[in-house]
Amino acid sequence: PPPVLVVTTLLPAAAQQRLDELPNVEVRQHRGLSHAELLAAVADADGLLCILSDAISRDVAQAGAGRLKVVSTVSVGYDHVDTAALRAHGIRLGYTPDVLTDATADTTVLLALLAARRAKEALAVVASGQGRGFSLSHNLGTQFTGKTLGIVGLGRIGLATALRLLPFGFARVVYSAPRAQDAHARAVGAQHVALDQLLAEADLVCVCCPLNADTRGLFDSRAFAQMKPSAILVNSARGAIVDQGDLLAALDAGQLAHAALDVTVPEPLPPNHPLVLHPRCTILPHIGSATIETRTAMANLAIDNAVAGMLGFPLSAEVPL
Ligand code: GLV
Ligand code: GLV
Numbered sequence: 001p002p003p004v005l006v007v008t009t010l011l012p013a014a015a016q017q018r019l020d021e022l023p024n025v026e027v028r029q030h031r032g033l034s035h036a037e038l039l040a041a042v043a044d045a046d047g048l049l050c051i052l053s054d055a056i057s058r059d060v061a062q063a064g065a066g067r068l069k070v071v072s073t074v075s076v077g078y079d080h081v082d083t084a085a086l087r088a089h090g091i092r093l094g095y096t097p098d099v100l101t102d103a104t105a106d107t108t109v110l111l112a113l114l115a116a117r118r119a120k121e122a123l124a125v126v127a128s129g130q131g132r133g134f135s136l137s138h139n140l141g142t143q144f145t146g147k148t149l150g151i152v153g154l155g156r157i158g159l160a161t162a163l164r165l166l167p168f169g170f171a172r173v174v175y176s177a178p179r180a181q182d183a184h185a186r187a188v189g190a191q192h193v194a195l196d197q198l199l200a201e202a203d204l205v206c207v208c209c210p211l212n213a214d215t216r217g218l219f220d221s222r223a224f225a226q227m228k229p230s231a232i233l234v235n236s237a238r239g240a241i242v243d244q245g246d247l248l249a250a251l252d253a254g255q256l257a258h259a260a261l262d263v264t265v266p267e268p269l270p271p272n273h274p275l276v277l278h279p280r281c282t283i284l285p286h287i288g289s290a291t292i293e294t295r296t297a298m299a300n301l302a303i304d305n306a307v308a309g310m311l312g313f314p315l316s317a318e319v320p321l
Contacts, residue, residue: 002026003046003310008033008054011074012292015299025307039063047072047310049302052080053267061085070309074302076100076157076289078319079211079238087321094305094315098156099297100289105160107288108206108236111260112165115232116204117141118258120282142203142230142257145169150202152218153209153237154181154190161206162188174198178214199226204234211238219243224250232258236288239265244275251280262288 007029011019019027033041035055042048042064050056052075061068061082071086072094086093114120118141125131125139132138147170151158154175162173166188173190175181180192195218199205205227209215219233219242227233233256235242247259260282264275267286275281289295305315 004028004044005047005049005306005310006030006041006045007049008038009051009074011299011303012295014296015303018300019303022303022307025310042068046070047306049074049306051075052077054080056081056086058082058085061089061091064091065089069312070094070306070315072302072306072309072315074298076104077210077238079240083319083321092309092315093319093321094302094309095317095319096298096301097317099301100294101156101160103291103294104157104236104288105164107262107284107290108157108161108208108234109164111234111236111262111282111284112144112204112206112232114282115234115258115260116143118280121279124279142232143169144204146171147203148172148174148201150198150205151175151190152195152198152205152207153177153215154184155208155210157236158206158208159184159187161208162190165204165206170204172201174201177209195223196226199223200228202231203228204232207233207235207237207241209237209241211240215241217241217243219247221246221249224255227256229254229257231256232260234260236262239263239267247281248274248278251278258282260284262286 002024004026007027009031010016039059042060045068047070049072056071068091070092074096076095076097078095081093118139122139149165149170151162154177173188174193175190176193176195176198185192224246250256258280262284263286269276276283301316305317308315
């Protein structure tokens with residue numbers, strides 16, 4: 001019998017068509033599986049194609065143990081996957097780096113500009129009908145000319161973000177990372193500094209690092225206390241890197257000027273959440289990689305990874321477990 005591939009969601013049109021026409025694979029596609037249904041589905045599957053809102057926990061790995069050969073997530077982040085449990089059961093993990101770097105860096109720049117020019121407040125004035133047109137003194141933001149850019153995590157996305165932002169006139173780029181990223185740093189003239197120094201010096205702080213034990217809650221009250229009151233925080237990585245209660249307190253205490261987030265905990269935030277309502281917090285609904293081109297490429301790469309894993313071939317993009 002052909003290998004069974006469980007797919008937890010619909011794919012973008014072009015990739016969905018390819019999935020529908022996959023030869024020699026039995027595709028079992030679902031939408032909105034509960035965790036219990038996911039456990040049942042993987043119990044007789046050879047491959048699992050999933051997204052970041054599916055918790056691939058120890059019990060999923062256990063449910064698949066013995067037959068499941070590969071988990072293929074349509075994401076670059078894999079903090080939703082219990083990698084130790086996959087390793088213990090000999091299940092491989094595919095992901096989608098590189099293909100989403102440009103789109104995600106674009107979104108990071110979008111957030112930075114929205115924040116710097118106070119677009120949320122400006123759009124609210126238009127929507128309210130209370131605006132009085134041009135004014136020399138209303139809705140004044142800040143610009144990047146001559147400022148310091150701080151990148152937390154100078155990986156692929158951090159580098160692409162810095163490359164996009166440099167032409168805005170930043171005088172200096174600093175980055176923090178557990179290890180120096182010399183090649184990336186050279187490409188944008190970035191200086192490796194401790195996070196504390198980055199927080200103290202950067203006018204724009206872009207979070208481009210993975211969520212892991214070291215970065216969970218990295219932006220807490222201690223971090224916000226070190227930022228410039230005029231600084232902007234952009235997070236296009238994972239919501240849990242920022243302590244949202246501490247962020248709210250810091251915004252209200254004037255410890256930073258604006259936070260622009262593509263990611264939150266939970267997703268979505270309720271519409272009456274104080275950060276959603278806050279004039280100096282801009283929130284997008286996790287659309288970092290959401291372009292037709294990128295989502296199609298991600299889904300195609302995830303299909304490649306799933307098929308290769310089920311057949312026992314090397315994956316196009318595999319997380320070393
Ligand atoms: C999106 O957040 C991803 O990890 O691909
Ligand atoms: C993500 O893939 C990164 O390396 O920034």
